[in-house]
Amino acid sequence: MNDVVENLVKAYRKVHNTEGYIPLHPPVFRGEEKKYLLDCIESTFVSSVGKYVDDFQSALAEYCGAKYALATVNGTAALHLSLLINDIGMGDEVICPDVTFAATAAAIVYTGADPIFLDIDEETLGLSAEKVEAFLEHNTREINGKRINKVTGKHVKACMAMHNIGFSVEIDSLEKICLRYNLLLIEDAAEALGSRIGNKMLGTFGCVGVYSFNGNKIITTGGGGALVTDSKDLFDRAFHLSTTAKVPHPFEYEHDAIGYNYRMPSINAALGVAQLKMIEEFLEIKRNQIELLKTLLNKKCFSVVMPKYGISNNWFFMIRINRKDFNIQSLITSLGRSGIMARTLWSRISKMKPYQKYIATDNKVADKVLDQVLCLPNGVV
Ligand SMILES: *Cc1c(COP(=O)(O)O)cnc(C)c1O
Numbered sequence: 001m002n003d004v005v006e007n008l009v010k011a012y013r014k015v016h017n018t019e020g021y022i023p024l025h026p027p028v029f030r031g032e033e034k035k036y037l038l039d040c041i042e043s044t045f046v047s048s049v050g051k052y053v054d055d056f057q058s059a060l061a062e063y064c065g066a067k068y069a070l071a072t073v074n075g076t077a078a079l080h081l082s083l084l085i086n087d088i089g090m091g092d093e094v095i096c097p098d099v100t101f102a103a104t105a106a107a108i109v110y111t112g113a114d115p116i117f118l119d120i121d122e123e124t125l126g127l128s129a130e131k132v133e134a135f136l137e138h139n140t141r142e143i144n145g146k147r148i149n150k151v152t153g154k155h156v157k158a159c160m161a162m163h164n165i166g167f168s169v170e171i172d173s174l175e176k177i178c179l180r181y182n183l184l185l186i187e188d189a190a191e192a193l194g195s196r197i198g199n200k201m202l203g204t205f206g207c208v209g210v211y212s213f214n215g216n217k218i219i220t221t222g223g224g225g226a227l228v229t230d231s232k233d234l235f236d237r238a239f240h241l242s243t244t245a246k247v248p249h250p251f252e253y254e255h256d257a258i259g260y261n262y263r264m265p266s267i268n269a270a271l272g273v274a275q276l277k278m279i280e281e282f283l284e285i286k287r288n289q290i291e292l293l294k295t296l297l298n299k300k301c302f303s304v305v306m307p308k309y310g311i312s313n314n315w316f317f318m319i320r321i322n323r324k325d326f327n328i329q330s331l332i333t334s335l336g337r338s339g340i341m342a343r344t345l346w347s348r349i350s351k352m353k354p355y356q357k358y359i360a361t362d363n364k365v366a367d368k369v370l371d372q373v374l375c376l377p378n379g380v381v
Contacts, residue, residue, distance in 0.1 A: 001326060001334070004301050008376070009338045011296035015289050016381050021339045024316060025379045027220045028282070033274040040270040048243070050266030056273050057226070063276060064193075064201045066209070066228035068235035071264035071272070072242060075190040075212025075225030079107035079160075081262060082186050082208040082227050085237040088113050088157055093149055095135070095183070096160040097127040098348045098363045099370065104162050104188045105349045114154065117350040117360035123308040125345065125369060126169030127161045129177060135361065136181045147181050152359075158184040163192035163202050164345065165375065166218075166313040171197065171205045186210075190225070193218045194283050197310035203228055208238075213268075218282065218313050219275035221268040282380045286314045289378060293317060301326070305373060316375040328374055335376075343375045 016022050040052055053071055061069035072078040088094060090112035096104050098117040108115040118135055121128040140147040140156050147156040159178050161169045178185040189195075189203030190212035196202060203209030211217075213224035229235050245259025264272075294304055297319075305318035321328060328344060335342045347370065350360030 001331060003298075004326075005331065005334045005338060007296075007298045008335065009340060011293055012340050012377070014296060015292050016377070016379075019339075022341060022377045023379060024341045024343065024375065024377045025216045027215050028278075028380045029271075029274075031274045031278045033271055036270040036274050037267065040267050046267040047265050048263040050269070052266040052269035052273055053264060056221075056264070056269035056276070059273060059276050060211075060226055061228060063279070064204055064209070064228050065199075066201075066204050067230040068232065069226050069228045070235060070238045070242060071221075071269055072225045072227065072262045073264055074223050075210055075214065075217075076103040076107060077242070077260070077262040078210040078212075078225040078227040079103060079188060079190075080110050081238045081241055081260070082210050083107060083111045083113065083158070083160075084241055085234050086158060086184050086186070086207065088184075091154055092157040093152070093154045093359075094158045094160055095127070095132055095156065096188075096349075097162050097164075097366075098350050098360060099125070099164065099346050099366045100162045100188065100349060101190070101346060102349060102352070103190070104160060105355055108160065109354075113157070114152075115349075115355070115358050116149075116156070117348075117355070117358065117363065119361060119363040119365045120164070120369060121170060121308075122365050122369060124169050125164040125167055125305075125373070127159070127174065128365065129170040129173035131361065132159060132174065133177050136177065136183075140181070142182075145182055147183060149359075156181075156183065158186055160186045160188055161206070162188040162190075163195060165318060166192045166195045166202075166315040167307040168192070168195060168197055168202055168309040168312070170309070171202070175205060191217065191315050192313060194279055194313040195307075195311060202310075204230075207231065208234060213272060213275075218315060219272070219279050221264065221272040221275065224264050224268050224272060226264075283313055285380050286378050289381065290314055290317055302374075314378055317378040319374050319376065320372050321374060322372070328371060331374060341377055345370055345373050345375060 245257035
């Protein structure tokens with residue numbers, strides 16, 4: 001194993017051109033961030049009213065090729081909204097992958113709905129279309145156009161697909177299955193900004209797509225998120241709920257629903273406007289870094305994980321260890337000691353205490369993938 005660590009460390013030191021610590025994905029501010037931030041402060045419109053929120057939303061919608069974008073305080077809030085605007089709540093069930101960041105599942109639970117944790121696909125690392133279809137076929141039946149879970153009697157209303165580390169799920173198949181079984185398709189594209197299939201951006205396939213602009217994501221607004229949609233109705237509902245469900249009025253306070261304060265502040269959006277201008281440059285740098293790494297690595301003990309569909313934003317660089325005597329945890333520890341941050345994909349959500357009471361299938365592919373796939377840095381140098 002030492003030879004592998006040595007080879008990785010040497011390659012990383014060369015490509016990232018540093019002898020210092022290499023984090024997974026540090027934020028990079030080399031555009032007009034400071035200029036916009038200063039301008040935002042000087043305007044005094046640092047909160048939810050201000051031109052930067054509008055500018056960021058329209059720039060994001062244009063970049064993604066979506067009709068509408070709503071900027072939020074973080075990606076988790078946008079996920080929560082994506083479900084609420086589709087009337088998902090108590091008595092409903094939402095299919096999601098067992099391997100994801102906890103926010104995917106937490107957002108479902110916030111609404112009162114129950115997550116159903118299904119297995120991932122070995123290559124896409126995201127929700128398996130085959131497993132979704134099998135679950136719907138065997139565990140649900142149609143009643144008045146709705147898919148009803150045969151055991152719980154609940155309405156399986158949506159499928160929340162997550163594009164793991166920027167790799168597209170089997171989106172075509174999932175779209176077809178959702179259409180056939182009358183489920184809504186929502187994309188947790190928090191990690192997939194800039195990933196695409198042909199010219200279509202991930203996050204724009206479902207009825208709603210969600211992005212995150214946390215500090216470790218492809219671009220950042222400090223903390224922040226967004227949802228994108230082509231539906232004016234869904235956008236309007238999301239806007240309303242995110243702005244405390246206040247009925248527009250010049251001075252009176254009337255709220256027609258239990259709303260949320262989920263708006264992105266202008267000061268964060270100012271960062272976002274500057275960051276979004278850099279994204280294509282960042283993606284190219286990230287792509288080139290991976291190409292260079294590939295030429296420097298001795299791939300006897302592992303393979304480089306490549307996306308099955310489309311073009312990934314290459315959030316992280318991933319390798320798959322295919323030697324039995326390898327232990328991914330000790331590899332991560334060794335790399336850490338040599339100054340290279342590494343991590344596993346995620347853990348299975350269904351095995352965590354707060355989520356054990358929900359339905360999960362026997363997700364064997366998830367276990368296998370989690371034992372083999374290692375995430376390594378690919379921050380913009
Ligand atoms: C980052 C992330 C989110 C949202 O995270 P926030 O920190 O709330 O912006 C949601 N889902 C996945 C899969 C993520 O990686």
